[in-house]
Structures are given as structure tokens and as C-alpha cells.
Amino acid sequence: MDSKINKYSNQLILINSIFIIFWLTISVFPFLWTLWGSLKVKADFFSRADWFYAISGFNTLIETGAKFTLNGYIESWTEGEFGKAALNTIIVTFSVVSISLFLGTLGAYALSRSTYKYTFWILIAALIFRAMPHITLVSGYLFPFFQFKVWGILPTTIIVLVAINQPFTLWLLYSFFKTVPKELDESALIDGCSYFQAFRFIIMPVMWPGVVTAGLFSLMLAYNDFTVTALLLNQENYTMVPKINAYLGTVEYGGNYMWAVASVVSATAPLFMIVMFFQRQLISGLTAGAVKG
Amino acid sequence: MPHKTFFWFFFPSGLAMILFIGLPIFSSFFQSLHIEPEQILIEVESCDPFGCETEVQVDQEASAKAKAENPLGRFNGFGTYKDRNHLAFVEIDEAWKNTENTSEFIKQVLNLPFYKSLLFTLTFCFTVTPFVIVLGFMVALSVNVLAKSVKGMVIFGTILPMIVTPLIGSLVLFWMIDSQGILGATIQIIFDDPNLSLKSSRSLTWITLIIYGIWHNTPFAFVVFYAGLQTVPQDPMEAALIDGATRSQRVRHIVLPHLYPVATFIALICLMDNFRVFEPIIGFSAEGVAQSLSWMIYKDLRNETQMLFGSAGATSMLTILGVGILLTPVLIRTWKEFRTDR
Numbered sequence: 001m002d003s004k005i006n007k008y009s010n011q012l013i014l015i016n017s018i019f020i021i022f023w024l025t026i027s028v029f030p031f032l033w034t035l036w037g038s039l040k041v042k043a044d045f046f047s048r049a050d051w052f053y054a055i056s057g058f059n060t061l062i063e064t065g066a067k068f069t070l071n072g073y074i075e076s077w078t079e080g081e082f083g084k085a086a087l088n089t090i091i092v093t094f095s096v097v098s099i100s101l102f103l104g105t106l107g108a109y110a111l112s113r114s115t116y117k118y119t120f121w122i123l124i125a126a127l128i129f130r131a132m133p134h135i136t137l138v139s140g141y142l143f144p145f146f147q148f149k150v151w152g153i154l155p156t157t158i159i160v161l162v163a164i165n166q167p168f169t170l171w172l173l174y175s176f177f178k179t180v181p182k183e184l185d186e187s188a189l190i191d192g193c194s195y196f197q198a199f200r201f202i203i204m205p206v207m208w209p210g211v212v213t214a215g216l217f218s219l220m221l222a223y224n225d226f227t228v229t230a231l232l233l234n235q236e237n238y239t240m241v242p243k244i245n246a247y248l249g250t251v252e253y254g255g256n257y258m259w260a261v262a263s264v265v266s267a268t269a270p271l272f273m274i275v276m277f278f279q280r281q282l283i284s285g286l287t288a289g290a291v292k293g
Numbered sequence: 294m295p296h297k298t299f300f301w302f303f304f305p306s307g308l309a310m311i312l313f314i315g316l317p318i319f320s321s322f323f324q325s326l327h328i329e330p331e332q333i334l335i336e337v338e339s340c341d342p343f344g345c346e347t348e349v350q351v352d353q354e355a356s357a358k359a360k361a362e363n364p365l366g367r368f369n370g371f372g373t374y375k376d377r378n379h380l381a382f383v384e385i386d387e388a389w390k391n392t393e394n395t396s397e398f399i400k401q402v403l404n405l406p407f408y409k410s411l412l413f414t415l416t417f418c419f420t421v422t423p424f425v426i427v428l429g430f431m432v433a434l435s436v437n438v439l440a441k442s443v444k445g446m447v448i449f450g451t452i453l454p455m456i457v458t459p460l461i462g463s464l465v466l467f468w469m470i471d472s473q474g475i476l477g478a479t480i481q482i483i484f485d486d487p488n489l490s491l492k493s494s495r496s497l498t499w500i501t502l503i504i505y506g507i508w509h510n511t512p513f514a515f516v517v518f519y520a521g522l523q524t525v526p527q528d529p530m531e532a533a534l535i536d537g538a539t540r541s542q543r544v545r546h547i548v549l550p551h552l553y554p555v556a557t558f559i560a561l562i563c564l565m566d567n568f569r570v571f572e573p574i575i576g577f578s579a580e581g582v583a584q585s586l587s588w589m590i591y592k593d594l595r596n597e598t599q600m601l602f603g604s605a606g607a608t609s610m611l612t613i614l615g616v617g618i619l620l621t622p623v624l625i626r627t628w629k630e631f632r633t634d635r
Contacts, residue, residue: 019431020439030469103305106303115294120631136609137314139590140606166314225458241460245460260464279449
């Protein structure tokens with residue numbers, strides 16, 4: 001019976017394949033094109049005369065003597081100090097992921113195991129907090145941060161990102177903890193464990209899939225953030241995303257487009273690899289709130 | 294779990310949220326009630342062999358002193374909310390009196406900065422969301438029937454637009470539709486108009502931003518719909534098959550009703566998230582013709598001479614009000630789910 005439901009006419013398969021190829025072109029091609037263009041000079045990637053130059057590498061051949069060039073990468077990583085921005089991103093991302101997981105697992109475990117009514121209100125409050133546009137929070141931070149002289153440094157940004165990330169982490173981990181049977185830690189409590197011991201030695205070992213998923217989302221938030229990092233860090237401490245924006249607009253870098261193109265590729269590639277590796281966890285996290293079961 | 298244990302488990306997380314999400318909202322509100330001190334002006338008489346001139350200068354010292362004494366500026370009540378850059382009551386009142394018909398009145402109102410941004414923000418939200426739902430559903434249906442061997446790769450390709458940050462995503466598209474990029478140049482050739490540029494006209498820029506929004510949000514709808522499709526009950530499907538229902542009939546009468554709650558979930562999240570649209574405007578350099586509420590706050594905070602905390606705070610409060618309205622259905626939904634769970 002099952003096979004009959006999943007049997008499709010050839011016509012349907014054809015239409016389906018065309019649609020999928022069409023959609024994949026839209027979603028993937030822009031990235032491939034940027035990767036290709038980053039290996040050319042500006043006159044080719046933005047060629048006024050004929051965009052076919054971007055494929056043939058006409059100007060790249062004239063300017064550098066080869067069909068492909070790594071100049072954009074070399075210049076942005078040396079002159080553009082993109083390496084420093086990359087290091088800052090690594091520091092911020094690593095700290096945000098580890099701190100938010102630490103706080104989030106503790107909080108979400110408590111929320112999932114307490115039977116009192118206030119847990120409901122806390123979760124509702126977290127939902128409201130999650131909906132706050134980040135820029136409105138930043139407008140609240142700036143003034144006090146200037147007064148306390150903590151503006152512009154990495155630790156401030158890390159703490160802010162951890163806090164912004166908490167509501168989502170709590171909800172996600174809460175729904176994962178709910179799927180772990182209560183009997184597991186209850187029996188540990190009866191055997192004389194404290195709550196913390198039950199959490200640490202009984203629950204955490206079976207929670208790894210949930211923790212990895214929550215970690216992945218924290219990673220994406222910290223790695224991708226523009227609003228907070230652009231406004232709370234000073235120029236020297238910029239992470240990758242605000243740095244790319246700085247290449248485009250500011251006088252200092254003279255709107256050096258090819259640096260921006262090369263650094264977009266440099267910043268996107270590691271993220272894509274991580275997601276390729278953890279695709280299953282990413283999808284389970286996205287659907288945790290939507291589909292029961 | 295006893296209250297005390299709960300408290301210690303939850304304390305670190307709760308403290309972080311209160312300090313860095315709860316307090317900033319109050320801080321924003323507090324700022325919005327104040328206005329930056331005016332520059333203190335003094336008359337300076339400068340004399341040279343040809344005579345003396347008096348000119349008005351900013352007294353840097355006195356201004357700095359006033360700022361140090363009262364860094365937040367003077368109390369202004371709800372003045373900032375009412376001024377020209379926000380709700381603009383006076384201007385609207387004038388426009389009402391001075392215009393003949395409604396369309397002209399609306400036109401004048403929509404020229405005020407706040408209402409202009411609000412119009413773009415709402416247009417963006419409510420245009421992107423329906424497209425995202427339809428397209429996401431179509432992609433999910435198509436991916437669902439693919440052979441297992443290619444599914445993983447196709448899903449990876451599909452979710453790429455979602456995982457890059459909006460700034461990078463919009464830059465990547467922007468470089469293509471630039472009049473010198475691959476798509477922009479092709480469009481010029483097709484329409485045979487060398488001056489045609491997506492950046493040049495207001496409506497074309499809006500359409501570009503909306504297409505970007507659809508491109509960025511569809512993967513999310515796809516993933517949620519795709520997961521929903523896995524939970525469609527098989528028994529009614531088989532029954533329908535035996536009764537001779539075609540595939541489209543089965544999709545319409547069994548799959549769609551089953552996914553209806555999932556679709557509302559996507560719509561609510563999509564509306565809420567797109568209300569904060571901001572980074573694409575920077576990525577597409579569309580500041581001239583498309584402003585959003587979040588962008589207005591950014592502009593105030595990036596102001597060259599002086600950060601306009603008051604103005605940014607007021608816009609923040611109005612934005613939060615908007616988010617609150619969009620959030621209400623989500624809250625009601627969560628409330629109901631909790632009720633049925635217990």
C-alpha cells in the first residue's frame with residue numbers, strides 16, 4: 001500500500017525536478033557566483049562593458065597575468081586586517097556558545113522539572129524578550145555603557161550576545177528536556193543524588209543532541225551578528241560582519257569592493273561547512289517549536 | 294522541584310536576561326523622555342586691523358560642562374514622541390487643515406519620516422510573508438518526493454539563504470543586481486535601456502528588497518513545512534487513494550488541513566521577524582528610498598555630531614509597541630498550548 005501512495009507519474013517527476021533545479025539555482029547560485037567573482041579583479045566582477053568578462057576574466061588577465069587572482073584575499077587579510085576581525089569573531093563565538101549553553105542548560109532544566117505555575121510566566125516573558133528587536137536593546141545599552149566606560153570592548157559584547165540569546169536557548173532546551181522522562185532523574189533523587197548531581201550525571205549525558213542543537217543556534221547568532229557588534233564595538237575590535245560593512249562605506253578603506261567580496265567568501269565558507277556537518281541538528285531545532293512530537 | 298533549588302538553577306540565566314534585556318527597555322524609555330542639551334552659543338568679537346566683527350560660536354567649554362553635569366540632557370517629557378521625526382501631531386493636524394482631499398492628506402502624512410518608515414516596514418512584512426508561505430510549501434512538497442540519495446544535498450542547498458547573515462545575503466544579491474553585475478547588466482540588455490537600474494527608482498528598490506526578503510525567509514518556511522509533512526497521517530491518505538482521489542485532491546483535502554496550524558506558526562514568526570527589517574537596507578544601500586523603523590534607530594545612534602539617544606529611545610518604544618501588537622497572537626497561541634498540555 002505504501003508504495004502506491006509514493007508512486008508518481010513521470011510527468012509529475014519531471015515538473016518536480018524542474019522546480020527543484022529552478023529553486024536550487026536561486027538559492028545556491030548567488031554564493032557560487034560570489035566565490036567565482038572573488039577570484040577576479042573589480043573590473044571583471046563589476047564590468048560595465050560586458051558582463052561576460054566576469055566569466056572569461058578579460059581584465060584579470062591583463063591586470064595580473066593569470067585568469068584567477070587571490071589579490072582580494074591577500075590584501076584584505078593583510079592590509080585590511082581581516083585576520084584580526086576573524087580572530088575576534090572566533091573569540092566572541094566561542095565564548096557566547098559556551099556561556100549560553102552553561103546558563104541555558106541549568107535554566108531550562110529547572111523550568112522543565114518545576115511544577116509550579118511561575119515557570120509558565122517565565123517562559124512567556126522569555127518569548128516576549130525573544131521578540132524584542134535587537135536594535136531597540138542596543139539603543140538602551142549605549143548610554144549606560146558609555147557612562148560605565150565599558151563600551152567598545154569584546155567582553156561587553158559577549159555578555160550582551162549571551163543575554164540576547166538566552167530566551168531562544170531556554171525555549172529550545174526546555175522542549176528538549178521535556179522529552180527526557182522525569183522518572184530518570186526522579187529515581188536518581190531517590191537514590192540520594194542532589195538535584196545538581198542528577199542534572200550533571202544523569203540528564204546531561206542523554207541530552208547531547210539537544211545541547212548540540214542549541215549550541216549551533218548560539219553559534220549562528222554570535223557569528224552572524226551585525227546590529228550588536230557594529231554599534232557596541234569600536235573599530236579595532238570589529239568582528240567579521242561589521243568589518244565587511246566597513247570595507248564598503250568608510251573613507252579609511254576607500255570603499256574597496258573586492259576586499260569585501262573576498263571577505264564575504266572568507267566569512268561564509270566556515271559557516272557553510274559547520275552547517276553541512278550539523279544539518280540534522282539545525283533542522284530539528286527549527287522545527288522544535290512548530291511540530292509536536 | 295523546591296523553590297530554592299529552582300531559584301539557584303535559574304538565577305544566572307534570569308539575571309542575564311533581566312540585566313541585558315529587561316533593563317535596556319526601561320533605559321530606552323527613560324532616555325526617550327530626555328533631550329540632548331542645546332549647544333551653548335556665545336558671541337565672540339574678533340578684531341583685526343580693518344575693524345571688529347561679532348560672530349556666534351559654539352561655546353565648547355560651557356557645552357562640555359553642561360554635558361558632564363547632565364549627560365542625558367534635559368527632561369522633555371513626551372516631547373520627543375510628538376516631534377516631527379516621530380508621531381508628528383502638529384504636522385498631521387496642519388496637513389489635515391491644509392489639504393483638500395484625503396489622498397493628498399495621506400500623501401503628506403506619508404512624507405513624514407516616521408510614517409514613511411512605518412509604511413515600508415509594514416509593506417515589507419505583509420508582502421513577504423504570503424509569498425514565503427506559498428513558496429516554502431511548494432519547495433517542501435517537491436523535496437519530499439525526491440529520492441533519498443539526493444535529499445540531503447538538496448536540503449543543504451535550500452537552507453543556504455537562511456543561514457547567512459542578512460547583511461551578507463543582501464550584499465551577495467546586491468552585487469549581482471548592480472547595474473554592472475551579472476543580473477543588472479542582463480536586465481539592461483533585455484529591456485534595451487542602458488540607464489535602467491534597480492537602484493534608481495523607489496518602487497524597483499522596494500521590489501528588490503521584498504524579493505530579498507522572500508529569498509531569505511523561504512528556507513525557514515520550507516524546513517518547518519517539511520517537518521510537518523513527515524507527520525501527515527498515512528491512513529486517511531490510503532483511504533483517499535482507494536476512493537480514487539488524485540494527488541492534488543489528496544494534497545488539498547488531507548495535507549493542507551493537517552498543515553494549517555504549522556502555516557499560522559510560520560506566518561506569525563515571519564511577520565514578527567520581518568518587522569525588524571534593517572540589515573538588507575544597509576546591504577542594498579537603499580537608505581535613500583526605503584527606511585524602516587529599525588533603520589531610523591540605527592541612523593540616530595550613528596549620527597555624526599551627537600548620538601541622539603532621546604530620538605532613538607522614542608523610536609525604540611514605538612517599535613516595541615508594534616512588535617507587541619504582532620506578538621499578541623503568538624502569546625495567545627502559546628497560552629492555549631500550555632493549557633492543553635497540562
